[in-house]
Amino acid sequence: MIVYLYDGSFEGLLCSFYRALKTEDDPEEIVSREKGLRPLASEVREIDTDRDRAGEVHSGIKDEISSGAARNVKYCYLSEKSGIEIRLLEYLRLGFHSGSSLDDKLDQDPVFEIHQLARKVGRERHRMLGLVRFREMERGGYYAPIEPDYNIVGLLAPHFSSRMRDQNWILHDRERDLAVVYNREEWVLTKLDGDELPQYSTEEGLYQHLWRRYFDSASVPGRENEELQRQYMPRRYWDNLVEVD
Numbered sequence: 001m002i003v004y005l006y007d008g009s010f011e012g013l014l015c016s017f018y019r020a021l022k023t024e025d026d027p028e029e030i031v032s033r034e035k036g037l038r039p040l041a042s043e044v045r046e047i048d049t050d051r052d053r054a055g056e057v058h059s060g061i062k063d064e065i066s067s068g069a070a071r072n073v074k075y076c077y078l079s080e081k082s083g084i085e086i087r088l089l090e091y092l093r094l095g096f097h098s099g100s101s102l103d104d105k106l107d108q109d110p111v112f113e114i115h116q117l118a119r120k121v122g123r124e125r126h127r128m129l130g131l132v133r134f135r136e137m138e139r140g141g142y143y144a145p146i147e148p149d150y151n152i153v154g155l156l157a158p159h160f161s162s163r164m165r166d167q168n169w170i171l172h173d174r175e176r177d178l179a180v181v182y183n184r185e186e187w188v189l190t191k192l193d194g195d196e197l198p199q200y201s202t203e204e205g206l207y208q209h210l211w212r213r214y215f216d217s218a219s220v221p222g223r224e225n226e227e228l229q230r231q232y233m234p235r236r237y238w239d240n241l242v243e244v245d
Contacts, residue, residue: 002027006049007032012054018056069102090110120150132146142170146171
């Protein structure tokens with residue numbers, strides 16, 4: 001049983017795909033070092049992360065299959081689903097054989113599974129764009145906590161770096177201790193634990209009060225639709241929504 005062990009990064013995963021596709025290896029598992037190995041793993045092969053090689057693989061997926069397939073690979077990686085690495089390898093093996101017709105083969109395993117999972121990640125990214133609430137920080141700039149199901153904080157960064165390009169801000173995934181930090185020029189993805197959380201400004205309480213008043217005044221008594229509200233604002237996100245604190 002061959003097991004690939006990689007560093008957990010997207011680039012490391014792409015390098016795992018490169019080795020599997022370019023050699024006669026037939027790994028049964030591809031796992032990150034953080035998750036560790038099962039006791040029965042018999043032949044472990046360490047995968048070195050090479051960013052240039054990872055870039056070649058990513059470009060090859062876009063050029064020889066499609067940009068949609070490249071997006072599916074990235075989104076499924078960000079799902080953090082157990083065992084998704086080997087499923088993605090199967091998807092790419094089929095893709096490099098089928099070319100641009102890969103994503104029309106929904107009747108073939110694992111294309112349908114990859115599509116479904118990538119769609120869930122994309123749906124949460126789209127939903128979260130309307131559920132992020134930035135707070136003013138004591139020393140300037142803005143901070144927004146989120147707790148998404150999937151590891152999408154990096155997917156949100158381009159949107160907010162465009163919409164809030166003249167502000168300093170932090171978008172923080174509290175579940176994973178990951179944050180996007182933007183300095184009016186560029187954004188970076190970095191670790192951020194609870195001990196480093198910024199303090200809110202003295203005006204922030206007033207802003208939140210005004211926002212709640214607006215939220216309450218916008219509702220029409222007698223026409224509340226809690227089921228529809230939960231559809232667009234699922235309860236699992238409410239801890240970080242100012243209007244429902």
